[in-house]
Amino acid sequence: MDGAGHKQAAQGNAMLVFAQFGAGRIGAIHAANLAASGSARLAHVVDVNAAAGAALARKHGARVSDTATALADPAVGAVIIASSTDTHADLVIAAARSGKAIFCEKPIDLSLAHVDEALAAVRDAGMPMLVGFNRRFDPNFAELHRRIGAGAIGTVEQVVITSRDPGPPPLDYIRVSGGMFRDMTIHDFDMARWMLNEEPIEVFANGAALVDPAIAAAGDIDTAMVLLRCASGRMAHINNSRRATYGYDQRVEVHGSLGRLVAGNRVGTTVEQADATSIATDKPLHFFLERYAEAYRIELAAFIDAVVNQAPMPVGAEDGRRALVLADAALQSLRENRPVRVA
Amino acid sequence: MDGAGHKQAAQGNAMLVFAQFGAGRIGAIHAANLAASGSARLAHVVDVNAAAGAALARKHGARVSDTATALADPAVGAVIIASSTDTHADLVIAAARSGKAIFCEKPIDLSLAHVDEALAAVRDAGMPMLVGFNRRFDPNFAELHRRIGAGAIGTVEQVVITSRDPGPPPLDYIRVSGGMFRDMTIHDFDMARWMLNEEPIEVFANGAALVDPAIAAAGDIDTAMVLLRCASGRMAHINNSRRATYGYDQRVEVHGSLGRLVAGNRVGTTVEQADATSIATDKPLHFFLERYAEAYRIELAAFIDAVVNQAPMPVGAEDGRRALVLADAALQSLRENRPVRVA
Amino acid sequence: MDGAGHKQAAQGNAMLVFAQFGAGRIGAIHAANLAASGSARLAHVVDVNAAAGAALARKHGARVSDTATALADPAVGAVIIASSTDTHADLVIAAARSGKAIFCEKPIDLSLAHVDEALAAVRDAGMPMLVGFNRRFDPNFAELHRRIGAGAIGTVEQVVITSRDPGPPPLDYIRVSGGMFRDMTIHDFDMARWMLNEEPIEVFANGAALVDPAIAAAGDIDTAMVLLRCASGRMAHINNSRRATYGYDQRVEVHGSLGRLVAGNRVGTTVEQADATSIATDKPLHFFLERYAEAYRIELAAFIDAVVNQAPMPVGAEDGRRALVLADAALQSLRENRPVRVA
Amino acid sequence: MDGAGHKQAAQGNAMLVFAQFGAGRIGAIHAANLAASGSARLAHVVDVNAAAGAALARKHGARVSDTATALADPAVGAVIIASSTDTHADLVIAAARSGKAIFCEKPIDLSLAHVDEALAAVRDAGMPMLVGFNRRFDPNFAELHRRIGAGAIGTVEQVVITSRDPGPPPLDYIRVSGGMFRDMTIHDFDMARWMLNEEPIEVFANGAALVDPAIAAAGDIDTAMVLLRCASGRMAHINNSRRATYGYDQRVEVHGSLGRLVAGNRVGTTVEQADATSIATDKPLHFFLERYAEAYRIELAAFIDAVVNQAPMPVGAEDGRRALVLADAALQSLRENRPVRVA
Structure with a gap:
């Protein structure tokens, strides 16, 4: 959790910069909380629904991206994964390998094997991850x-x-x-x-x-x-x-x-x-x-806080798995x- | 409160014997509570409405009386005054002079002068009195x-x-x-x-x-x-x-x-x-x-208890006056x- | 439920007469409710603890009996079984065969076979039975x-x-x-x-x-x-x-x-x-x-009412079995x- | 309420521009709500406490002003008066005469005469005014x-x-x-x-x-x-x-x-x-x-809405007076x- 990637992700981000996957109902909530947090900024919005992605990006001054572009941006320290469930695990893996801190909506995946694969990638990359058990x-x-x-x-x-x-x-x-x-x-x-x-x-x-x-x-x-x-x-x-x-x-x-x-x-x-x-x-x-x-507000703030201060995640990848x-x-x-x- | 009359009223009454004035709605409640108390017995019922009086008397094995007869009965240690308000004060006076402990429904009277007259009689007779502030x-x-x-x-x-x-x-x-x-x-x-x-x-x-x-x-x-x-x-x-x-x-x-x-x-x-x-x-x-x-149940029990044990009345004549x-x-x-x- | 015995049990009892088995904590409650019901009278108290039985009998003007005597009394229309659990089923059987209506504390027995035996006796005798599911x-x-x-x-x-x-x-x-x-x-x-x-x-x-x-x-x-x-x-x-x-x-x-x-x-x-x-x-x-x-008060009143009016029991033997x-x-x-x- | 000044104040302000008087506890609340409202912008902060005023201005990207400067700014369409009570009435008068919509914390003044003077100025200027009865x-x-x-x-x-x-x-x-x-x-x-x-x-x-x-x-x-x-x-x-x-x-x-x-x-x-x-x-x-x-959030939003849409104030100057x-x-x-x- 506190490997080199994590440190890099958090360092030098006075404002933690986010890429967000998913611009639907729950994505809109996270983007709004992110904008109001005062300690983070949304840079990229990725959505298969181009119109939805563009609307959310416009609202928060972000740009519409594809996954590769968003994850390649060195300014991005963290991702919010709020796309459809079947995309979660692959995005977790890609984000982890790109050295991004990960906020992933539940469930990580419907297949435990796929979840384990994703968690292994997170562990290998040493990236912090929060699973969205908002309650x-x-x-x-x-x-x-x-x-x-x-x-x-x-x-x-x-x-x-x-x-x-x-x-x-x-x-x-x-x-x-x-x-x-x-x-x-x-x-x-x-x-x-x-x-x-x-x-x-x-x-x-x-x-x-x-x-x-x-x-x-x-x-x-x-x-x-x-x-x-x-x-x-x-x-x-x-x-x-x-x-x-x-x-x-x-x-x-x-x-x-x-x-x-x-x-x-x-x-x-x-x-x-x-x-x-x-x-x-x-x-x-x-x-x-x-x-x-x-x-939702408190959850995102806790994530940002844990990433920026390299503190333990209040609800982590293993919680998602269990x-x-x-x-x-x-x-x-x-x-x-x-x-x-x-x- | 603890004059000779009071002592006499309470003494020797393993079961406190009551005369009750008024057989209406509130009178029926007191009579039923009295019957269920286990420590008192209703002997006389007095009511201007002969039918109501007779019905209540019959229900509790009491006899229908007039005021003079009821108050002259030496077995009677206490009275319940639950008749119409305009009769309260005179009944209080008569009961006090007859050496009976008094349970009087509120108000004692609508005229303060009449209340004071009644309270003086109670005081002079040294009889205990409870005013029915049931709350x-x-x-x-x-x-x-x-x-x-x-x-x-x-x-x-x-x-x-x-x-x-x-x-x-x-x-x-x-x-x-x-x-x-x-x-x-x-x-x-x-x-x-x-x-x-x-x-x-x-x-x-x-x-x-x-x-x-x-x-x-x-x-x-x-x-x-x-x-x-x-x-x-x-x-x-x-x-x-x-x-x-x-x-x-x-x-x-x-x-x-x-x-x-x-x-x-x-x-x-x-x-x-x-x-x-x-x-x-x-x-x-x-x-x-x-x-x-x-x-109502607790109130009557408290009255009986205070009379029998010559204890202070929990709510007394002066409370009714104030x-x-x-x-x-x-x-x-x-x-x-x-x-x-x-x- | 409406056999000859039942009819006989209920008939002619302006006041339903009870024999009660068990003078312990729960028995005392039933006896007191019975006394206060106004429509029933306790005639016999049976308890292996002679002192307890005598005390309860004295309190309610009943006599101390043994099981045979109590069940042989033709005045008795109903029994309350509030003795220890291991005696319930046999008392149910005996009471049913004696043509008494039965109020039995739960459980009827700890053995389902014994329960079934008791229920068969009740059914054969056509007697009404309430099982004490007080809730x-x-x-x-x-x-x-x-x-x-x-x-x-x-x-x-x-x-x-x-x-x-x-x-x-x-x-x-x-x-x-x-x-x-x-x-x-x-x-x-x-x-x-x-x-x-x-x-x-x-x-x-x-x-x-x-x-x-x-x-x-x-x-x-x-x-x-x-x-x-x-x-x-x-x-x-x-x-x-x-x-x-x-x-x-x-x-x-x-x-x-x-x-x-x-x-x-x-x-x-x-x-x-x-x-x-x-x-x-x-x-x-x-x-x-x-x-x-x-x-408990309402339960006993419901039992008396069902017996006297030959109405269905609100909670019956089969409920006890299930x-x-x-x-x-x-x-x-x-x-x-x-x-x-x-x- | 809907005089020329009001119309002018509201017109052409896609974002309603505010000057705020008072940078204390309640002023900080209003300024934060204003910043989060999405439909207004704080341009001037005026406070006798220079440090407090500067801090609040900095936080919200406003400038520190004096009263005259703030009220002379034609971009300013509305004022928030959250300074000490003894300054309210004079600021109301000055703001009204400058053609600004007025949000004034309660009380308008401790002197009814002074309140009446302020209300007359508001009426004469035809400016909308809300008195801060937040409840x-x-x-x-x-x-x-x-x-x-x-x-x-x-x-x-x-x-x-x-x-x-x-x-x-x-x-x-x-x-x-x-x-x-x-x-x-x-x-x-x-x-x-x-x-x-x-x-x-x-x-x-x-x-x-x-x-x-x-x-x-x-x-x-x-x-x-x-x-x-x-x-x-x-x-x-x-x-x-x-x-x-x-x-x-x-x-x-x-x-x-x-x-x-x-x-x-x-x-x-x-x-x-x-x-x-x-x-x-x-x-x-x-x-x-x-x-x-x-x-407080809803109150300020209601004020902005009433000013921008030239709708009646939900709680007005006369309410403050009464x-x-x-x-x-x-x-x-x-x-x-x-x-x-x-x-």
């Missing part, structure tokens, strides 16, 4: 985790994660997503690992398509419950649905020997309305763009209806 | 008060009382009620005195009939805001309405030098419903019969639009 | 269930049950309890069945002794997570611990196609304290005696580390 | 107000405003602040007017120095309760303290004919900790910089201990 930077979950570390609830024993999307993505997306466990639950696997503070050794999963039969027809599920088990006996539960009429439901509950910590949903406003019908409060913020807006291992095990568990061990 | 026995307010006493928020500085009925009483009742301040706010004046732990010396009141013009036509108000001021500078605010579409709204908030204590409403169930519309919880318990069911003094001052303030001093 | 009568869970039935959240998809005791029972109790799944989780299995409104067909369980190694030494667990799966794809999760420092944690969360329903804990008071440290509210009611006091089947399956799942099908 | 732009209060307008609670009847600072300002500040009513409560007077949607016609105030005797020695109070009354009978209550150990307490509660709306405090995180002591949630955001960060009239009346009420009419 670790959500102030609510981060505070919960901080308190676990501070001993507020003693030894962790059980983790319960609720993670429900307001509505399913388009079928076209689902077909290339790698399935719900790799696409959606992967965030929860990361949360579980983080909160348990111990690697799960076994996964058991139930799943069904209760929201939309078309999802079943596409070979995927939209509703799931997972159990994770650690060697010490600690355990975690995840429940997922692709549909929550009341908005994005993202909660974590951790039980320890001395008590319980819960991080709940953020709401739009604190307004409470009491009338002849009920006492009603606001619904949770609608989806990840709203709920995790702050997390979450995928758990997702793969969950899928296998679902198919074979048995608990699956993970190495 | 002091609500577990929520009682716990809030206990914490003030335990120093949880340091020195009390401000009290905010919210007290809103679900709907106005019948106009016939309003006409004989003595007005909202003496009928409804009187409970809040007692709460304010209790929470402030210092006598208010001045009252200022705003009032209007915003709920029903017929209430204005009857010479009363249905909406009010009051300020109370103590010599030390402590202050209290009360807001009242005769109508709350969402149910009985009964809250107390106390600010002290070290923090804030709030006691909120009780709800029917803890069920929370999240759907496409809102996150909705139950409304407050509908009205005083539901909200203060527990308080609340009326504040209500009278509020009415005068409203009429003269100026702050009114109380002795 | 169904908790007003919070009952209201949640009522709303599911009313369609408030559409089709149920997932159920999450949190059930955590404040502290473990004595080891002597644990040794004869049949294990945590049969002793504690059995309530949650019943809740899950009730809320899912469909029979689970498969159980998977994780468990560990994280609270006390002595519990492991006794061959039991104190911490568990369970998944249940129905044929339709509906699923439920249960998390349990024998220790919760903050009090009895009893919550149910149900997700449906149209929304989410949650029933939370009941707290002692609504008092909220804000100070330099935090905003703090009351902890949940400490344990089942407090949390389910109301449920919960045990799930508990047995969970235990097998834990031992064999695989999902276990239930018939 | 109107707080998303929670704004949503509450929006719902009142949408009829969610019918006709407004009572407003209860809680407004408590975490700690008192320095005595040096208090001495020149014009007193708590003009310095702190003025925000609440504006809130009350906004929520009542009717002008109060009478003010009654209680006040005391309970937090710090030095504040009394300085001739001010630190604790207050106020009542406002409208001609229709609507009424409002405000409670204030200069000290809240648990953080900045800013709540609004509005009662209407159909229900109640409450906007509560914002907390740092949603984390809830349950342990042997309590169930504890986060304290409110500490003070106005945190709580109203979003409000709040001061109420503050003056409260002070007179406190001194004379009587309700004070306002014109």
Whole structure:
């Protein structure tokens, strides 16, 4: 992580210069946070969609590039990989070999073999890499985790994660997503690992398509419950649905020997309305763009900070790999209806 | 309080024997609590409504009496006065002179002079008396008060009382009620005195009939805001309405030098419903019969306990008088639009 | 349910007369609720502990009996079985054969074969039987269930049950309890069945002794997570611990196609304290005696009502059996580390 | 509001160019929001503290100016007046006469005569002016107000405003602040007017120095309760303290004919900790910089939008004047201990 390339990447960049791959929804968020950070500058935007790339580049004073040009620019110290999932691993490899620090959206790849190949390239190049598990930077979950570390609830024993999307993505997306466990639950696997503070050794999963039969027809599920088990006996539960009429439901509950910590949903406003019908409060913020807006800002700032100060990445390449291992095990568990061990 | 009559009243009553005046809604509650208390027995029921009296007497194995008979019964150690307000003071006087311990519903009377006459009789007879400020026995307010006493928020500085009925009483009742301040706010004046732990010396009141013009036509108000001021500078605010579409709204908030204590409403169930519309919880318990069911039980038990054990009454005759003094001052303030001093 | 015996049992009992087996902690609750019900009378108390039986009998004006005498009394229309678990099934059989309606504490027995024998006797005798799954009568869970039935959240998809005791029972109790799944989780299995409104067909369980190694030494667990799966794809999760420092944690969360329903804990008071440290509210009611006091009252009243009016039992013998089947399956799942099908 | 000057000020400014007076704490906030707005540019910074002015100017690429230079710059279309209170009115007058749109921090002045003079200048010049009642732009209060307008609670009847600072300002500040009513409560007077949607016609105030005797020695109070009354009978209550150990307490509660709306405090995180002591949630955001960060952003954006699009100001000069009239009346009420009419 702190090889020569890393040092070179970070050195002499008063403003860390970025090339960004992907100008879609999530790319636009990162580019805007980068522009507002005050400590970084976007130089290159690469996107297969020329119009989208040009629009984002124009907005932030960057130039439209191709991959080779962007990675060949010696001014570029870091890359943001926010393109489609199937391009992530190859871009990670290319960026690592070009001596760039890497911010890569999750998942690194849907194939563990390809992930391992990418991670080897990163390791060989000695480049720092952050995998975009944005929830670790959500102030609510981060505070919960901080308190676990501070001993507020003693030894962790059980983790319960609720993670429900307001509505399913388009079928076209689902077909290339790698399935719900790799696409959606992967965030929860990361949360579980983080909160348990111990690697799960076994996964058991139930799943069904209760929201939309078309999802079943596409070979995927939209509703799931997972159990994770650690060697010490600690355990975690995840429940997922692709549909929550009341908005994005993202909660974590951790039980320890001395008590319980819960991080709940953020709401739009604190307004409470009491009338002849009920006492009603606001619904949770609608989806990840709203709920995790702050997390995305903090995540990018943490990346820039770690690169510039050559500090450890708060969530690294191995975290990306472990979450995928758990997702793969969950899928296998679902198919074979048995608990699956993970190495 | 501990004169010969009191001692006599309490002595030898393994079961404290009661005569009850009034068999209406509130009388039925007290009679039922008395029956369930295990330490008291209802012997006489007196009511101008013969049918109501007979029904209640039958239900609890008591006999229908007239006032003289009930008070002449040497087995009777205590009375419950839950008849119409205009009969309270005379019954208090007669009961005191008969050597009975007295549980009297609020208000003692609408005339301060008559109250003073009754209190003098009680004092002369040395009989214990409890005035039915049931809210002091609500577990929520009682716990809030206990914490003030335990120093949880340091020195009390401000009290905010919210007290809103679900709907106005019948106009016939309003006409004989003595007005909202003496009928409804009187409970809040007692709460304010209790929470402030210092006598208010001045009252200022705003009032209007915003709920029903017929209430204005009857010479009363249905909406009010009051300020109370103590010599030390402590202050209290009360807001009242005769109508709350969402149910009985009964809250107390106390600010002290070290923090804030709030006691909120009780709800029917803890069920929370999240759907496409809102996150909705139950409304407050509908009205005083539901909200203060527990308080009525505890209140009567505290009375019996104080009589039997010759202990101080938790809320006494003087408390009934002081609340009326504040209500009278509020009415005068409203009429003269100026702050009114109380002795 | 409506055989001749049942009719006879209920007929002519303006006051339903009870014999009660067991005068311990839970027996005392039922006896007190029976006394306060106004529609039933306790005639016989049977307990191996003569002193306990005598005390309870004296308190409620009943006589101390042995089993044969109590069941031979033609005045007795119903029995409460609140003795130790190993006596339940035989008492059920004897009571059924004596033509008594049966209120039996859970579990009916730790052996499914013995349960089936008891249920056969009940069926043969045509006697009504309620199994003491008290949580169904908790007003919070009952209201949640009522709303599911009313369609408030559409089709149920997932159920999450949190059930955590404040502290473990004595080891002597644990040794004869049949294990945590049969002793504690059995309530949650019943809740899950009730809320899912469909029979689970498969159980998977994780468990560990994280609270006390002595519990492991006794061959039991104190911490568990369970998944249940129905044929339709509906699923439920249960998390349990024998220790919760903050009090009895009893919550149910149900997700449906149209929304989410949650029933939370009941707290002692609504008092909220804000100070330099935090905003703090009351902890949940400490344990089942407090949390389910109301449920026990309603449960017994529902039993009496069903017997007297020959109405269906709200939770019957088969419910007791099904919960045990799930508990047995969970235990097998834990031992064999695989999902276990239930018939 | 839409005179020639206004039109001229707004025309031709794709980017609205600002001169800012005051480079202190609140000035820094406005300058940062201006820089991030994307639709405005800071050209001049004027401050008597040369170092502070230079630092802020440098940070935002502006130049340090004196008042005359800044106002003489024809490129400048708008001013932000965030200097000390005693300079506000004269700067308003000068800016208005220079044809600049005016964003003025509250209060316009401590002297109503001076305020009137400033407002006359603004009116004569036909310039748009916003007075910095930031709370109107707080998303929670704004949503509450929006719902009142949408009829969610019918006709407004009572407003209860809680407004408590975490700690008192320095005595040096208090001495020149014009007193708590003009310095702190003025925000609440504006809130009350906004929520009542009717002008109060009478003010009654209680006040005391309970937090710090030095504040009394300085001739001010630190604790207050106020009542406002409208001609229709609507009424409002405000409670204030200069000290809240648990953080900045800013709540609004509005009662209407159909229900109640409450906007509560914002907390740092949603984390809830349950342990042997309590169930504890986060304290409110500490003070106005945190709580109203979003409000300040929205406020400046609303100003820019109104200037550029020649739309009505969401909170105008007259609002600044009316709040001061109420503050003056409260002070007179406190001194004379009587309700004070306002014109």
